[in-house]
Amino acid sequence: MATFVLIHGGGGTAWQWHLLDAELRERGHDVVAVDLPTEDPDAGLGDYAGSVVQAIGERAGLVVVAHSWGGFVGPLVCDRVKADLLVLLAGMVPVHGEPPANWWENTGFGMKDIDDAVDLFMHDVPPGLAAEASRRGRTHAEKALAEPWPLERWPDVPTRFLLCRDDRWFPADFMRAMARERLGVEADEIDGSHSVMLSRPRELADRLESYL
Incomplete structure (x- = not known):
């Protein structure tokens, strides 16, 4: 059995993984999910x-799953621990020396107005669950956004890129192209919004298990 290390994205929390956590534990896996120190101005x-x-501690058999902005963190974790697999789930793919704040322009994505966060990120999440996720959202301090991404090369770990076909924030065509250009891989695909861990936790668990 594996240990799934679940890394949330910008403004997120470990809570967003709770349905996937339950699915994976029911199947006998271990799960690690933490709140990144996004609100700490010194982090x-x-x-x-x-x-x-x-x-993570002394756990082994690690599958690191990095969602969205967590794509800046997942490879750094894999550079410090022995992981069996890194999965970028609708993940932002960084390159050496690139501050996260510059990723948007560098990739040609630009920025969108977030008039309705639920519609952009959670349109297929049950309304009560989407409301709770919105309530738990956090701010993101500047330091980690402005720092150059430090790794000179991608960590030596097998990497899969899993996009969400119905994602209204990171459209599928954009993500397919980014996976090819920045990772040299063809993206895998799953139905669902940017918050697929809340809208389709069982299907996501199935897909992650299929990678083992």
Whole structure:
């Protein structure tokens, strides 16, 4: 059985994984999910990765799953621990020296107005669950957004890229192209919104298990 290390995205929390956590534990796996120190003005990218590494402890058989902005953190974790697999779930793929704040322009994505966060990120999540996720949202301090991404090369770990076909934030065509250009891989695909861990936890668990 595996240990799934679940890394949330910008403004997120470990809570967003709770349905997937339950699915994976029912199947006999271990799960590690922590709140990244996004609200700490003194925390940099290394601190984010350190919080995950500390939570992992002595566990082995690691599958690191990094969602969205967590794509900046997942590879840093894999550079510090022995992981069997890294999965970027609708993940932002960084390159050496790139501050996260510059990713949007560098990839040609630009920025969108977030007039309705539920419609953009959670349109297929049950309304009560989407409301709770919105209530739990957190701010993101500047330091980790402005720091250059430190790794000179991608960590030596097998990597899968899993996009969400119905994602209104990161459209599928954009993500397919980014996976090819920045990782040199063809993206895998799953139905669902950007918050697929809340809308389709069983299907996501099935897909993650299929990677083992």
